[in-house]
Amino acid sequence: MKQVHAYELDLTSIEGRGDFSCPGCGAAISPDDGTEEAYSILEAKVGSVGLEELVIRCNKCDSCLHLKGFSLLQELETTEDKTNEQKRLS
Numbered sequence: 001m002k003q004v005h006a007y008e009l010d011l012t013s014i015e016g017r018g019d020f021s022c023p024g025c026g027a028a029i030s031p032d033d034g035t036e037e038a039y040s041i042l043e044a045k046v047g048s049v050g051l052e053e054l055v056i057r058c059n060k061c062d063s064c065l066h067l068k069g070f071s072l073l074q075e076l077e078t079t080e081d082k083t084n085e086q087k088r089l090s
Contacts, residue, residue, distance in 0.1 A: 004062055011069035024063035029056075039065075047071070 007023045014020050018031040022039075029039050038059055045053040051070040058065060 002062065004064060006064040006066065008066045008068060011067055013069075022058040022061060022063055022065065024058060025061035027058055027060040029058065029065075 005024050009020065009023070011018065020029055021027065022029055027038055033039070036059070039056045040059060041054065041056050042064070043053075043055040044051060045055070049071045052068070054067040054070070056065050056067065057063070
């Protein structure tokens with residue numbers, strides 16, 4: 001029987017546009033990949049603030065990746081949008 005590894009990744013610590021390497025095998029994982037070639041979405045956990053966690057499976061090594069940090073990213077995006085709107089109105 002094959003052993004499946006699980007990893008927890010905090011998206012707030014990832015630089016760039018959200019691309020990262022699988023901690024298990026190093027496969028490139030990108031949020032822009034809509035083909036499910038590199039990964040498959042297993043579960044989306046939603047709370048009162050919005051998306052809290054996304055569980056995906058690396059299709060290369062079958063590792064389970066728990067992606068966290070969405071609420072902080074949404075908060076930062078909302079703050080940035082408000083700032084840009086204020087600048088536009090000034």
